[in-house]
Amino acid sequence: MDLRKLSVRSPVPANATMSDAGADAGLSNLIPGTVLEAFVPGYGLISRFILHAFGFDIGIVVSLGLVVFATATAIRYLKQWGKSIFFNYLTSDVHIEQEDDLFDNVLEWISQQQMAQTARTIKAATRPVEGSTSEGGNDQKHQQSSGNGGIFHYGQWEAQIPPRYEPHFGRVRFWHQGRLFFFTRYQKDNQRRSLHFSYGKAADEEGITLTCVGFSTKPIRRLLELIKMKSFEKQKSMTKIRRPSGKESRYGGAWYRISTRPSRPLETVALDKAQKERIVADVNEYLHPASPRWYATRGIPYRRGYLFHGPPGTGKTSLSFALAGIFGLDIHVISLLDSTLTESDLNRLFNSLPRRCIVLLEDIDTAGLLRDEKSDEANADADKKSKDSTKKDDDAISAKDLANALKSAQRKAKEDDAKKGISLSGLLNAIDGVASHEGRVLVMTTNHPEKLDDALIRPGRVDMQVEFKLASHAQIREIFVRMYSREEDNDAEKYGAATATATLGTANGHGNANSSELKQRHGKHLPNGSIDIDIATSAFQDGFPPREELEQMAAEFASQIPEEQLSPADVQGFLLTRKKEPRRAVAEVAAWRDAKLEAKEKGTKVVRFS
Ligand SMILES: Nc1ncnc2c1ncn2[C@@H]1O[C@H](COP(=O)(O)OP(=O)(O)OP(=O)(O)O)[C@@H](O)[C@H]1O
Numbered sequence: 001m002d003l004r005k006l007s008v009r010s011p012v013p014a015n016a017t018m019s020d021a022g023a024d025a026g027l028s029n030l031i032p033g034t035v036l037e038a039f040v041p042g043y044g045l046i047s048r049f050i051l052h053a054f055g056f057d058i059g060i061v062v063s064l065g066l067v068v069f070a071t072a073t074a075i076r077y078l079k080q081w082g083k084s085i086f087f088n089y090l091t092s093d094v095h096i097e098q099e100d101d102l103f104d105n106v107l108e109w110i111s112q113q114q115m116a117q118t119a120r121t122i123k124a125a126t127r128p129v130e131g132s133t134s135e136g137g138n139d140q141k142h143q144q145s146s147g148n149g150g151i152f153h154y155g156q157w158e159a160q161i162p163p164r165y166e167p168h169f170g171r172v173r174f175w176h177q178g179r180l181f182f183f184t185r186y187q188k189d190n191q192r193r194s195l196h197f198s199y200g201k202a203a204d205e206e207g208i209t210l211t212c213v214g215f216s217t218k219p220i221r222r223l224l225e226l227i228k229m230k231s232f233e234k235q236k237s238m239t240k241i242r243r244p245s246g247k248e249s250r251y252g253g254a255w256y257r258i259s260t261r262p263s264r265p266l267e268t269v270a271l272d273k274a275q276k277e278r279i280v281a282d283v284n285e286y287l288h289p290a291s292p293r294w295y296a297t298r299g300i301p302y303r304r305g306y307l308f309h310g311p312p313g314t315g316k317t318s319l320s321f322a323l324a325g326i327f328g329l330d331i332h333v334i335s336l337l338d339s340t341l342t343e344s345d346l347n348r349l350f351n352s353l354p355r356r357c358i359v360l361l362e363d364i365d366t367a368g369l370l371r372d373e374k375s376d377e378a379n380a381d382a383d384k385k386s387k388d389s390t391k392k393d394d395d396a397i398s399a400k401d402l403a404n405a406l407k408s409a410q411r412k413a414k415e416d417d418a419k420k421g422i423s424l425s426g427l428l429n430a431i432d433g434v435a436s437h438e439g440r441v442l443v444m445t446t447n448h449p450e451k452l453d454d455a456l457i458r459p460g461r462v463d464m465q466v467e468f469k470l471a472s473h474a475q476i477r478e479i480f481v482r483m484y485s486r487e488e489d490n491d492a493e494k495y496g497a498a499t500a501t502a503t504l505g506t507a508n509g510h511g512n513a514n515s516s517e518l519k520q521r522h523g524k525h526l527p528n529g530s531i532d533i534d535i536a537t538s539a540f541q542d543g544f545p546p547r548e549e550l551e552q553m554a555a556e557f558a559s560q561i562p563e564e565q566l567s568p569a570d571v572q573g574f575l576l577t578r579k580k581e582p583r584r585a586v587a588e589v590a591a592w593r594d595a596k597l598e599a600k601e602k603g604t605k606v607v608r609f610s
Contacts (some may be wrong), residue, residue: 031063039066087211091182094220096208098188101240102224105231106208110183111166115174123168127161179219182211239263239321240330244341244349254345254352255332263325268482269318270475270568275466279306279319280326282464283441287327287356292439305431305442305461309449310468313569316445317362319466324358329441333360336422343426350430356439364427364456365448424453431461471568476558477551479568483575484550484582545582553582560589566596 036043040062047058096102110116171184188205212219239262242255266276285291286304295302308316324331332353334346353359431442444462446452457465471479545553561571574592578585 031059031066033059036062036066090215091211091213092215092217092220094210094217094224096210098206098208102228103206103208105227106183106210106224107166108164109227109230110174111164113174113176115172116165116167119167119172121168121170122165124163124165127164176223180213181220181223182209184209184211235260236328237263237325239324242330242332244334244338244345254349264318264322266322266326269315269322270471270478270482271315271319271468272474276319279323279464279466283323283327286441287439301432301460302438303440303442305444305463307449307452307457307462307465308443308445308468309465310447311470311567312447313567314468314470315568316468317360319468320358320360320443320445323441323443327358329356329358330354331358331360333362335362336364336427337362341422343422343430346422346426346430347433350433353440356441358441358443361442361444363446364444365446365451424456428455428461470564471561471566471571472563473558473561475568476561476571477554479571480554480557480575480582480585481550483572483579484545484553485547550582553586557582557586557589560586561593562597565600566593570596 033044033047036047036059043062047062050056050058096106116122167183167185169185169187171182173180173182175181185206185208188207210220210223238260240260241258243258245254245256266280269276283304292302308319310316321331323329332349334341334349350359442461444456449457449465456462574589575585578588
């Protein structure tokens, strides 16, 4: 359209005022000049100027612009109004909090849907390596990352794991089984976020809303059940481990998941078979769905407590994890050594336990329960010091100095206690508290059962005590056989030469070394020559020893270690540095045993053996 012509065909009347002139000319009548003046301040002045200078009436352009703008706004408004009517009155929602496991399950599921791949704005997240199925599952990538003479480069391997793409904040729609759903991801309200900021944590608290069309949440519930089942299928062989949240965020969700790791099979814990069966049967009976009623009708609190006691490295923690795996329970680990843990934290942690789980309270003897004993020790120390110094020079040390020494020793003891924070009564309250009445399995571990207060281990708090001993011959044989059995072989084949390098620093780490080099290097350690080592290496490379031979070797190996002198962890540690060389392990065990026992006798931690 030729606007100039239009304005020429509609000259301004001579007697028109300046504002009327522009406003009323030609098609500018579409919107009267006075109205335009109201919308665009100074419009009259500008239009008159342009009209006089160029003979062109801008009224039509401005009018059209305003009409387009008004129409677009109206459409947008109507759209929003329609949307809000739709979402407020015609749909149903289910909200999921970030703290809940479902949050991750839904996010994982949604990130595998078509819409998450094709959406124009998505969020990329680094896939967690720990416990993920990608770990260990990609042989080709493993091999690619094993350049440089078989050295496995973790960074390179990790770089090849593609990120996870998931919907970003906002709403996206998706279809599932012929139904329309909406997925909304949002950040939590400002109040909560600012609280997080004030605790120094990033404002990453999020939530998810799933929406479906209709007046019932049933389709969403069905979808969530399906997602839960799928996640379970994926994670059924995994154990979730939770620890208390950091001090700064302990005000809310008290637990956070630190990792998910493959469940530990019970067979991998070398323990007396009958003992293991007894524990498993006991936990199984306790967890049975009929048990809560049984307990309730007899007025017995529905809880079960176990005390695992024994020297370090004898399998207390390992058995707890194995139990969690067998019964499909999450494991909640609390260390009473955590100096930031207060009694109210402990209460809150017990309050927020799920209905069924294992709570692992580690090293209960080392926590603040020793408060009185400690301060007694400190007092005794101060007394002794004062007596000694009195003996040395009665005149030199004044009574005031002695009082000061005593005071400072007491202050130190108090500080030590304050750091620990949990008293016996605090712990008992948490264990017996109203909130911990249902369904949890409490496992307490200690290296010093004799130091525990009777109240802590009375029946009702501890229902079964299990003693873990230093390694017996049977245990040593079991650990040896498992270390070199075919199941391990499978892994070894999978990882190829790369795994050999995991023991870098030991001779067998050098995958490319020839046999004479190996003989030389190993010969240093061997009391009886190096030829065995060479055979051992080739035995591994040609395949693991047959079962019968392995059992014989295990018996020979075990016979060289005195019973109940070394822990299973010690034995495992020794074998791990020879994890492809059973014969070398047998050949070197005597020297290692002597070094270990000597160190133990001397009370030194340094073992002169490599
Ligand atoms: N009985 C066992 N059978 C198999 N492996 C064991 C056994 N005992 C210990 N180990 C191994 O030793 C390591 C340490 O074991 P674990 O942490 O279970 O010992 P712990 O008794 O809990 O020690 P601590 O008292 O120091 O906490 C683990 O790698 C585990 O595999």
